[in-house]
Amino acid sequence: MLFAAIFLCLLPLGMSAISSHCLDCICSLESGCRPLACKWDVNSPSCGYYQLKQVYWIDCGKPGGSLTACALDKSCATRCVKAYMSRYGTHCTRGHTPTCEDYARIHNGGPGGCHRSATLGYWSKIRARGCSKYS
Template sequence: MSKIIIGVILLAITIVIFAQIDNKCLQCICKTESGCRPLGCAWDVNSNSCGYYQLKNVYWIDCGKPGGSLAACSKDKACSEKCVRAYMQRYATKCTDGRKPTCQDYARVHNGGPSGCKKSATVGYWNKIAACYNSG
């Protein structure tokens, strides 16, 4: 029984480490979304988008509702990053069929939701992120 518990714990740790978005990718998403500024909420494609990462309410719910409210979290860079990291841990490996996610996968999931890395509509967004990510 204890071997099973240890195995489950090691698997969980591996998944958490495996699905970590790197800081450079995270910063490129921030720069692309807002110039890395705490923008207020504004209407964008059927709902408000808010803050550093232009978070939407459903994204904020899926990342665990940190910071007490979408408006409060989106204005706080640390809270916003916590939300994006949690969202990526939840969805990025599902989108890639289990392989280690790349910055492209993370960016496309951020832009297109849980299956965003498989949607052709997110390629243009990735191209913007790639310009930042691949620059010196």
């Protein structure tokens, strides 16, 4: 948790954090915003509200004591996603503030997800949930 708090405090001025609306769209797509049990998905388990994976949870600072405990607690899982986006959000920007599209594609494809065409389909699904690039 301290790790996440440090990242949020170090967010550069002028750079916005992921919005609640964008988080809601990701949560809706990933789980219907329900605390889903861990299930096998592309080489490792995905868990909870945001379908977090172990490496994602580690990168967000390992809040909540374990991946499962955090992923199944909406507050903890949301803090994890926010910390992850604070850490990697600028990997997509070239002179612009990260957008919901950037964040969604990072969530789906990892730190460089915004540069991979494989995450465009995920972004389309997020848009279908009511999020726009600037949500």
